[in-house]
Amino acid sequence: MRWLFGFVLVYLLSGFYIVGSEEVGVVRLLGRVWQERVSPGLHYRPPFPFTRLDKVKVRQVRRLTIGMEAAEALMGRQANPAMAQFLTGDQNILIVRAVAQFTVHDPVRFLFAASDAEGIVRRVVETVLAEEVAQMPVDEVMTTGKIALQNRVRRKAQRILEERYRLGITLVAVTLERVAPPDPVKDAFEAVTQARQTRHRRLLEAQTYANTVLPQARGEAQRVINEALAYRERRIAEAKGDAARFLALWSEYRKAKDVTAARLYLEAMEEILPRLKKVIVDAQSGQLDVGMVRRQP
Amino acid sequence: MSELAKRRMAQVALAVVAVLLIARCFFTVDETEWAMVVRFGRLVRVVGDAGLHLRLPIDSVRKFDKRLQIYNPPATEMLTGDKKNLVVDAFVVWRIADPVRFLQSVGDNLGAEARLHDLVWSELAAAMGNYELGRLVAVRSEVADNGERTALTELAESVRERCRPNALRLYGIELVDVRLKRLNFPEQNKEAVFARMRAERERIAKRYLAEGEEIATRIKAEADREKERILADAYRQAERIKGEGDAEAARIYGQAFSRDPQFYKMLRTLDAYKKAMDDKTTVVLSSDSEFLQLLTRGRK
Numbered sequence: 001m002r003w004l005f006g007f008v009l010v011y012l013l014s015g016f017y018i019v020g021s022e023e024v025g026v027v028r029l030l031g032r033v034w035q036e037r038v039s040p041g042l043h044y045r046p047p048f049p050f051t052r053l054d055k056v057k058v059r060q061v062r063r064l065t066i067g068m069e070a071a072e073a074l075m076g077r078q079a080n081p082a083m084a085q086f087l088t089g090d091q092n093i094l095i096v097r098a099v100a101q102f103t104v105h106d107p108v109r110f111l112f113a114a115s116d117a118e119g120i121v122r123r124v125v126e127t128v129l130a131e132e133v134a135q136m137p138v139d140e141v142m143t144t145g146k147i148a149l150q151n152r153v154r155r156k157a158q159r160i161l162e163e164r165y166r167l168g169i170t171l172v173a174v175t176l177e178r179v180a181p182p183d184p185v186k187d188a189f190e191a192v193t194q195a196r197q198t199r200h201r202r203l204l205e206a207q208t209y210a211n212t213v214l215p216q217a218r219g220e221a222q223r224v225i226n227e228a229l230a231y232r233e234r235r236i237a238e239a240k241g242d243a244a245r246f247l248a249l250w251s252e253y254r255k256a257k258d259v260t261a262a263r264l265y266l267e268a269m270e271e272i273l274p275r276l277k278k279v280i281v282d283a284q285s286g287q288l289d290v291g292m293v294r295r296q297p
Numbered sequence: 298m299s300e301l302a303k304r305r306m307a308q309v310a311l312a313v314v315a316v317l318l319i320a321r322c323f324f325t326v327d328e329t330e331w332a333m334v335v336r337f338g339r340l341v342r343v344v345g346d347a348g349l350h351l352r353l354p355i356d357s358v359r360k361f362d363k364r365l366q367i368y369n370p371p372a373t374e375m376l377t378g379d380k381k382n383l384v385v386d387a388f389v390v391w392r393i394a395d396p397v398r399f400l401q402s403v404g405d406n407l408g409a410e411a412r413l414h415d416l417v418w419s420e421l422a423a424a425m426g427n428y429e430l431g432r433l434v435a436v437r438s439e440v441a442d443n444g445e446r447t448a449l450t451e452l453a454e455s456v457r458e459r460c461r462p463n464a465l466r467l468y469g470i471e472l473v474d475v476r477l478k479r480l481n482f483p484e485q486n487k488e489a490v491f492a493r494m495r496a497e498r499e500r501i502a503k504r505y506l507a508e509g510e511e512i513a514t515r516i517k518a519e520a521d522r523e524k525e526r527i528l529a530d531a532y533r534q535a536e537r538i539k540g541e542g543d544a545e546a547a548r549i550y551g552q553a554f555s556r557d558p559q560f561y562k563m564l565r566t567l568d569a570y571k572k573a574m575d576d577k578t579t580v581v582l583s584s585d586s587e588f589l590q591l592l593t594r595g596r597k
Contacts, residue, residue, distance in 0.1 A: 221531030232542030
């Protein structure tokens, strides 16, 4: 009898359970939902088989990989390549791997609405992603349109999940983890990237050229102008000097015109004639002995 | 065995049978299930409410999953309106809406999937023939965010609308959703697609390179032109300044020399002689030149 009592006690005690801090408990009594949201802590429920307990991690952000099946992702091997291939609007094939993150906001719907809620989320996100990619040119998917694409996929998928499925989940984010061309055309895409970089480099080179040529030209211009200024100064100074000299001489000359004129003439001749080869001809005969000129060295 | 013991045994057996019998009178239905009460092979009652329910001990209960189910068979090749082969990966989400009809016509999930496949995929293939590839897969300049449906959604929706009544009427299945998960080219066509992609990339790469040349040449030419402009401008200014200098100098000279043009002429001529004549110059002097007058004739 004591043995039976002990058994009953243990059985009744088995109804105690703990809900973790990140969880919510859902208790079904005889199959019907009895407690929808059991908060974290120690609780009691009628033991098995009268109740069934499910704990849902509501705070946890769950991840789904798209473009690769979960099992294959775990094993770390490359999925069937077609699995990750998407068609772009300009009919290119792209490898896209995305991660969808979602949280559960309604544990009851999450548990009981679908036999495979995650499977539905995965497929809906994948559908929307494929649909959106099918409307974008390949370059936009790979570069500028990525962020917008992620946001659009998240919003559209969330709306579909909300309106049609009501799985009690919230799509937090859709992230494109990898967007790449398929292996057979990888090098061609690489060449485009390089060509783009080359274009940029050519632009920089040209700008560098312009940035050196123009200052040089401006410097040169300044030099030319400065030279001209110097020339003007010099010309004026010279003119003033010459004028002063002339006037000084002239004032002398006026005092004794003949003497000064003669002196100036003779001084000049004194200076000039020693340097010259001279042929002196008698003014009367006016004859010039050309042979003599030629003989001069 | 004593009479007492036998009676005890009988009592216990009776109690066990009674408990089992009472337990047989109840059955539970889970939130996720439909339950069907069957009496002698005949369906008596369908229970959709979760909880504890009564039945006769002779009744048996069959249960179906009430929740949404996914059916996602492997992708199949289909022809588009412009006779292009496409690998279409589609899936269907369904649930049992009429368990009676479902029990009678389909039986179980495997049977449901087989029938859904026949129903939906034939419609899908037919609908595919109404769309050209360029409509399903097409760059839209302005990708609408809400409301506006894409050709893919439109196609899937039309298939769902067409299959829905039949699925419900014939199989008791509610077709919750039909979606085209993915389109791709068949493996045997991919080589050609890759070749096209490659050609396109080469064209783009060439364009980038040509653009780079063009931009660089333009910038350099502009710089050169600007340089010429700056230099020409400087020349213009310089010449003007020099001219000013010359003019000012001329004015000063003029002012000074006009005092005695005769004297100026003489001075200037003498200066010119000094400059013009060097040791390579041979001068022929007349003996009656002013310089030589004294030499030839003595003092006049």
